[in-house]
Amino acid sequence: MGFNRLISPKTAQKIMNIVLIASGAIIFLILLLIIGYILIKGLPVVNLEFLFSNPIDSGKSGGIFPMIISTLYVTLVAGLIATPLGLGAAIYISEYAGKNPIVGFVRFGAEILASLPSIVFGLFGLAFFVIFAQLKWSILSGGLVLAIMALPTIFQVSELAISSIPNSYKEGSYGLGASKWQTIYKVILPTAIPGIATGVILGMTRAISEAAAVMFAVGSSLKMPISIFDPGRPLPLHLYILSTEGISIENAYGTAAVLVIMVLIITIFSNYLINKYQKKIMGE
Amino acid sequence: MNRNKLSEFLIEKGLLITAVFSIIIILVILLFIIIQGFPAVYEIGFFKFVFGLSWFPSDSQYGLLPMIVCSVYVTLLSLVMAVPLSLLSSIFMTEIAPDNLTRFVKPVIETLAGIPSVVYGFFGLTVLVPLMREIFGGTGFSLFTASIILAVMILPTIISVSQEALRSVPVHYKEASLGLGATDWQTIKNITVPCALPGIITAIILGMGRAIGETLAVMMVAGNVVNIPGSIFDPVRTITSNIALEMGYAMGIHYNALFASAIVLFLIILILLVIAKYVQNKYKMDIRGS
Incomplete structure (x- = not known):
């Protein structure tokens, strides 16, 4: 209160305007600094040869093709497993479950999955997929761990997309004599597709970025994985190993730049999808 | 007709299975971590494990307390840095900034959220650590450095959730305040932020969860020395980094002890989520009550 008496509301307004604008600007500068630095240092390393050749001397020189x-x-394995599960759960919760208490459980379950530390998934992947299920260090083990991590995102975003479809759409379909599943399949899913795609893309971003969860599941082989039972080394894990073991800072910058570009492309693409989706819902 | 009914029934049950799947997975994860972690807790003793001060696997000493303390310190310090900045910028984006600027900022926040944690760690390792060494002396690997990196990493979480909370404050609340002659800032301070407070608290709790769980980015800049730090410029090792550092070669009871520390992590996250849920539910009651 003392503060209020010392400074008039108008002055306070002016000061806060500056503080608020400054804080927005700082966030933007942080992003610019990190992305700019990584790209400026990394892009000179990135060329076709770097992208499409094998690493030499455990990554000291050569490229990152097997890691890509x-x-x-x-990511593909994770997407193929997590998408049907997440989407199925989203359809059930928004269209079938009604006020069944299961809704609360599933949503809370998804929240737990979404916020568990990635290293916990890493340990689980090691104990369950690698050792218990005898899948060894493989693309499949890593993909399964990432599928579990991507599942809540796909579920949450798809549920939102499905439940935001206007009721009139469904009523129109029922009015024409369609069954529940026909309505879902022919009306709801096609309308919600951009939203669902956004959920899948966000889930896949989580999978592309993850290193801690896969470091004990996928192995760290430098060889090109052929079958899903081969070990591999995803890009984030490669970056981690290159930089902490001091193998090659140059190639680490290059790898980081490739990762940042991937994330940028995905973000721009998903924003494009969301905009299109909003226009579609509002335009009709 | 019967065949149609049967297929509708099968589809519904199939979808139910996918819905229950996430719950089953959590139970399986919990079961496996407990099975693997229990022998350690049993052999070492619960209190000796959680409150023990020294962690020397080669000497069969497994005390997790230094790591727990470091995780808490790193998390709190990162919140101290991230919360004011992210709240102020959320307020700026929802209440002050023009619409087309907001549209431009959203992808910026999403990009920050999407950058792999290893890239943040790498940036910390190559830019921040040398900078800290230059300014404060020492190695540059410290609790402080780790907190800065974590603060940047939790910004997008806190910003996006608190923005949602600020946006859901009914417009007529603000209009009433403005109508009484209050300035924008008075309205924000006295109406908008208090109304959005439960959502903002949820945002902070989620950011906290992310900070406690972060592994590699912290590990790359924190120095990883097992101790209870005396200053913020001391090197530290968190629960998560400890698992990542030692899992590769852990055997026997050491292996089990690492799983037991994952149980501790699981519990911390669960407690945070329950608190967040409680705050949200209370908020719903308040809105209805008024």
Whole structure:
């Protein structure tokens, strides 16, 4: 209160305007600093040869092709497993469950999964997939761990997308004599597709970025993984090993730049999808 | 007709299974961590494990307390840095900034959230650690350095959740305040922020969860010395880094002890989530009550 008496409301307004604008600017500068630094240091290393050749001397020189393939491979496995599960759960919770208490449980379960530390998933992956299920260090083990981590994101975003579809859409379909599943399949899913795609993309971003969860599941082989039972080394794990073991700072910058570019592309693409989706819902 | 009914029934049950799947997974995760962690807790003793002061696996000493303390310190210090900045910038983006600027900032926040934690750690290792060494002396690997990196990493979480909370404050609350002649800032301070407070608290708790759980980025800049730090410029080792550092070669009871420390992490996260849920539920009651 003493503060209020000392400074008039108008002065307070002016001061706070500056403070608020400054804080917004700081956030933006932090992003610019980190991304700018990584790209400026990393992009000179990134060329076609770096992208498409094998590492030499455990990554001291040479490229990162097997790591790019490992990343895409584990992400693909994770997506193929997590998408049907997350989407199925989202359809059930928003269309079938009604006021069943299961809704609360599933949502809380998803929140727990979304906030568990990645290293806990790493330990679970090691104990369950690698040792118990005897999948060894493999793309499959890593993909399964990442699928579990991507699951809550896909579920949460798809549920939001499905439940935001106007009721009139469903009523129109029911009015024409369609069954529940026909309505879901022909009306709800096609309308919610951009939202669902956003959920899948966000889940996959989590999978692409993850290192701690896969470090004990996927192995750290420098060889090109062919089958899903081969070990691999996704990009974040490669970056981690290159920089902490002091193998090659240059190639670490290059790898970091490739990761940052991947994330940038995904973010721009998912924003494009969301905008399109909003126009579609509002335009009709 | 019957066939249609049967397939509708099967589809519903199939979807139910996918819905229950996430719950089953959590139980399986919990079960496996407990099975693997229990022998350590049993052999070492619960109190000796959680409150023991020294961690020397080669000497069969497994006291987790230094790591717990470091995790808490790193998390709190990162919150001290991240919370004011992220709240002020959320207020700026929802209440002050023009719409087209907000549209531009959203992808910026999403990009910050999407950058892999290893990239943050790498940035910390190559830029922040040498900078800290230059300014404060020592090695540059410290609790302070780790907290800065963590603060940057939890910014997007706190910003996006608290923005949502600020946006959900009904417009007529603000209009009433402005109508009484209050300035924008008075309205923000006396109406908008108090109304959004439960959402803001949830945002902070989620950020806290992310900070406690972060592994590699912290490990790359924290120095990883097992001790209870005397100053913020001492090197530290968190629970998560400890697991990541030692899992590769741990055997026997050491292996089990690392799983037991994962149980501790699991419990911390669960407690944070329950608190967040409680705050949210209370908020719902308040809105209805008024």
